Amino acid sequence: MSLAATALGPGRREASASRGPATATIGMAIFLGAAAMLFAAMFFAYGVMRAQAPAWPPPGQAPLPRGALGANTLLLAAASLVLRAALAAARRGNAARARTRAGAALGLGAAFLVAQIVVWRALVLGGAGPTSGIYGSVFFAISGLHALHVFGGLLALAVVLARGASSVARTERRLALAALYWDFVLAVWLLFFFGACLR
């Protein structure tokens, strides 16, 4: 997301006063609304597929590895929590701690992605890949799209960290946006995990 990255050129200072945290937050909120509609549509497709199948999982399909997915869920939740902690540190003015915590969140998020890839690989090798039937297809489509969004969040976080701490306030603002995004990604995953994978 380049929302946080819209720094101003010289000569635009005058208009810039209003482009404070609120503007970026509104932009992020609209973006998340759009992303939410994307996932809502995917869940709708999932619901239709599931309602039309005679049983779920359909006969002959092994159920998803719930334990592994549950562990991954914990990873993602941890990433979100740690990022919140980083934000809290930034709010208290502790830039160094904010950065280490954000780094930890980045690590946890990356670990989630790796763990997801491990699950996918196991599924594909076990003959339950995306083309094995509708059960596998919806799982791969939704978890794949979700993973892309997690990846985007990792990039954004990496940018926040790489940009350095020109000022605590600015770091705080960027972390606040990143945290909002991570909460969204977590919420989507929780919905998918509890609403679809577990049932």
Next chain:
Amino acid sequence: MPYGPPRDASLDGHLVDGAFAYLTFTTGICFAIVVVVMGIALLFHRQRAGRVAHYTHGDRRRDHVLTLGVAVAMFLGIDAVLAGRSLGHLETRFWSYPDADPAAVRVEVTAQQWAWTFRLAGPDGRFGTRDDVVTLNELQVPAGRPIYLKLHSKDVIHSLYLPAFRTKIDAVPGQTTRLWFQAREAGRYELGCAQHCGVSHYKMRGEMMATPDADWQRWLDRAVQDARLRYDATPDTALGAWDWEQG
């Protein structure tokens, strides 16, 4: 009419024509009023030396009441009346399928790129048996009896279209759709495909022959004999037929 629709040959097609006529009439009047009002404004309220526009924002209560009133009146006069009529016609006619009517002739329709297959059950009344009559691009029906179609598709979505019967219904892979109609009089009618289904969509034409009941019976008897002769019990022959009740 030089460029009108084909002559209506169906029992209920006049309801479709009636809805169309009602809409043409009412919306025509509204639109005529609009054009007249616009015309007056354009003729008499044009810029002229010394003319000053009447100053109003049209945001007083009575302006709002006026516009809302006209809109609601239009809705009640056109839309609501039409909706009431149409919902009634759908309930009592178009969507009231002759499931229990012993006189209804049942036909299974299979669409595929780019042809129609019609299957009649024959004397035993069951589909997928050796007395089934299968025709390609030609549907034989008796006039004066309800015709009850169930459709599906083998590949992409098609749409069975009977212009002289003012109706159409999609044929969708993986599910069954249904349609019923009745020919008022004997004749040869064109049927076609209305849904874009690939390069040769335009060629997916067929015909429906509506004949007097007795003639149709004679045709059916002969066709059933042919069918029995030709039947071989490989699964292929039954392919495309499915249990009517399941659909």
Next chain:
Amino acid sequence: METASDNPASGPSAAALFSRDHKVIAKQFLALGLAFLAVGGFMAMLIRWQMAHPAAPVPLVGRALFGAAGGIISPAAYTSLFTMHGTIMIFFAVTPILIGAFGNFCIPLMIGARDMAFPTLNMLSVWTMAAATGTLTASFFVPLGAPQAGWTAYATLSTAVGTPGLGQTLWVVAIYLNGASSVMGAINYITTIIRERAPGMTWLRLPLTVWGFLMTSILNALFVPVLAAGMVLLFFDRVFGTQFFIAGSTIKGGGDPILYQHLFWLFGHPEVYILILPAWGIVSDLLAFFARKPAYGYRVTVGAFVAVTALSSLVYGHHMFTTGMSPLLGESFMVLTMIISVPAVLLFLNWLGTLWRGSIHLDTPMLYCLGLVFTFGVGGLTGLFLADIVADMYLHDTYFVVGHFHLIMGAAVLLAIFAGLTFWFPKMFGRMMNEPLGKLHFWLTIVSLNVVFGGQLVIGYAGMQRRLYDPSVYEFLRPLLPLNQLISRAAFVLGAAQLIFVVNFFWSLARGRRAPENPWQVGTLEWSTSSPPPHHNFDAIPVVNHGPHELGNPLVLARLGRDWLGQTEAAELAWPARTAPEGPAASEGVEPPDVAGPPAAPEGTT
């Protein structure tokens, strides 16, 4: 990048390509959109040729385009033609011009901002759109040819089962990228309108054009992602071999082709309002400007915009009446569709109210607007025919539908584009467009347009299906050939008339009369700065005291000797002497300044 956007004199240099200035980005969208409008229009001419002279060699261009077939349009080529015509017109011509170009140009200028809220995102949006056009263009030149599933790309036809070529896959990618560009634009537009309004620019002082863009952007942000989801699943089906839209077995479960239609139309119906809302906004403003009267019933108009936006997603099923959907669902969609026509009627009445007792100036932009009102009326009313399930059983997938949506999109929206271009041309390029040429273009266009699209309604009522390569296959359609030929002749006149516009456009660009700051004598903010505006738009951020259409106020006329009042001019000018602005004046229609909505301007804007 930074330097390019900050150079006020950035001309058509390479640096300007990476500008973040909303006015430059608007021109990029405009150039891209106009080019594709020409391509789409040219394809329409080929379509009409085939309808008038089925399988006859195309004159002039036939050899070059369809050489292998001896200059004849083959069925496959025809299928690609209407697919690409529809796709290009909606996604690559009207969207970039109306929303990309006008939205970008007008929003900051009309609300008194220096630029969009997120200039970099804005630049990214235009580049994503460019990538989308590149992808779409590439789809013409790949093995197995251009996309062939229609602009709606219904599954199963659009999956590898029906259209195996790479072209269709590229189409999916192009639509996805196009949508991404639209969402970026929407995020920018909404945020800009919420946050960057000049002090005093309350919600109810926004020009209706801006309201149109705001509602369009909300729909874009919410429903383009639904299309994106459909494209993602379709892409999976085509590339990875999944079966979301391919019917499965009843035992193992599987895909559903109708699911695609739900996803497509859940986007698709809001999309048609996405295209018409800016047009409604523009015409509501321009009618007021050229009738020299305030827009009649401003609040009702805004309310109608909001109502249409809110309802737009609830009616989409009217495109699927013949799929055998459940009766209850179908009936609800029918009634909801009829309800959505109420706000349209309100709008229409307000337009008439604006014209009534005005002092109507028939400048070219006004002519286009009047044409729009007429064609939208016919197009909208024919929508009611289609909304009725009983009539739609016959009319669905006939040329009646084609006539309906061309009267709105091919006529009304197209005319809104012409109106907006002639109206804002002076502000964009600092020169006036030529009036006599404009009027000639208008009259030729409006007459031929109505013959073409009115003729389509008649042909559709006579029963002719859409997307037919050669109607003469059907006996009952053969007598329609003369009418089809008449429509085609009119379409060729229409096409030729557009050359006048092209000439006018380029001639005016180079030689047009220098535009003054405020050639139309109206009060919205974009006309209070120079033509073209400086890089930073306004030397000082304006302070707004009035609504957008303070026209024909007798007090202003008496005091200033002119019939318009700028939005920034002193508040007292519009008020009877010694009346506090809070007390509604006795003189009818003078409304107190509105204070509704969120705080007028974020603290510290200036």
